[in-house]
Amino acid sequence: MMQHLPILPIVIPLLAGVLLLLPPLCHSLPRQRFIAVAVNLALIVTAVMLLQRTHLEGALTYALGDWPSPFGIVLVADRISALLTLLTSLLGLGALLYACAGDDKNGMYFHPLFMFQLMGVNGAFLTGDIFNLFVFFEVLLIASYALLIHGGGKQKTRAAVHYVIINLVGSCLFLFALGTLYGVLGTLNIADMAAKATLLGPDEQPLAKAGGLLLLAVFGLKAALLPFYFWLPRSYSSASAPVAALFAIMTKVGAYSILRIHTTIFGAGAGALAEIATPWLQPLALLTLIIGSIGALASPSLRTLTANLTLVSMGILLTAIALQRADATAAALYYTIHTTLVTGALFLLADMIGRQRGKAEDRFVASRRMQRPVALGVAFIIAAVAATGAPPLSGFVGKVLLLQATEGAVETSLIWPIVLISGLAAIIALSRAGSSLFWRHSEDAPVAEPTPALRIIAVYLLLAASPLLVVFGGPITEFTDAAATQLHDSAALSGMMQQGGS
């Protein structure tokens, strides 16, 4: 059983998704909910075990069908993959609990789709083969198309058309990039590609570079990098709350792929192809940060604001990734944990607030009084402090780690002001949001719709991560440092290859 650990985060949700479609479960929502939550807890346990093993024993390689490494498809679980798998299942649990309070009733097949989505995300994090990465991207995308439109409605349909079309174009570009890279390098195993990339002659380097940059564009599309982010605010703010919360991990899949491909294959050791992404990634990431901050200031509702804060966090994350150094990557990993869970919680919170305010929903206008202002208000202040990066919560630690990772006058003078001013913009936007949502209300009686306790539990569960990330900051930063060093250490990579061959 233990030797199959790396594939379990993919197989468990796959089997669960199929089971949920079969007779004893498919017509009974309570049973589906029970199974889905149980499976999610199992996923958390698996991810923790995987994390422990990868931390103690180094990267695990799992050869599918036992075909030797450069020829067959491998799954590679190193520290980063294990960490992100755990993050996915934690976020999944929060979103799932929230959905179990009623959102899964709005349409059919919510739970199976949710499971397939988890499968795709986990697969994308664990694969060691770039074509397999494409396949898992498609798995998570097709589940996300269906989840985005789940529940129906004009807004969702309109957002889904854009989302689906842009992602299909992205998939085409992905395949073009893969074809180019395969034609030049002759392999699709990521570790093997890294080894072959150093051996390229001068005629083949431009082709490999084109393929690599095309991949950057594709991943940038998923990660909502500047010219490709226009789909994000509308689709995230029109999706139902648990789906939007789960989508918080999807942009991170794009960022993870950039990190993986452009650090492993086109990293510092790739000779003439070293760091081809940096000249593009760095300015675009900073511009994304700026545009996200402007969008946050201009947002008319809490959901749109949260979607724009997602953009801000992607900007910060990609800035850290673009630095291409181990300490910056460690900061990016810490920030990823923080921002995924807090953004997810904010999406859920926006939905709960919207349900209590009648017609005004979550727009920043005066409306009737809320029914449970204290529970929601405390959650909002925790989420807001964490999201803006103010002390004492985890956003602050994440930003400090990033700012410490900058080196040299040029980098510092570019990154520090932009990151800090974006923090100020987030504070302004969120305090305006909070004061108009909680303090400006009319004298009408509150809406009678009750808020199930499960929803509040789900939000607090996700928000609890923020103080915990600070309290256990020492061990977590030690782990992220180790994970980043492992990624940047090319010696570890060749060790991974040999393991796969055995």
Place this chain on the structure above:
Amino acid sequence: MEGVYAFCVGLLTACGVFLCLRGRTFSVVLGLTLLSYAVNLFLFASGRLALYGAAVLGSTEKYGDPLPQALVLTAIVIGFAMTAFLVILAMRSRADLGNDHVDGRIPSEPSLVQRRTGRKG
């Protein structure tokens, strides 16, 4: 052979991109279909073009690269499923929104080109 092949892939891609940039969902669906055809051909060519090369060792002198063929099969299946989904989604959006424009509404302002040529949209 390489020239003709490259020309066909390029032509398909160009037509696909052009159709994707149109405003109605039907032409966008067609555009994406053409793009996925172009991608399939392109992937196929990434194993180099060779005549009479079987993908089995030992049966012929020259052998073809089997991996791109497997990749193309995967890409075809995925592309087909995605296109089917998009067609259904386009029909759904036609029913929900009352028109087949990708933005969900017909732009009311006549575009610059139409104004210049005097045509009505």
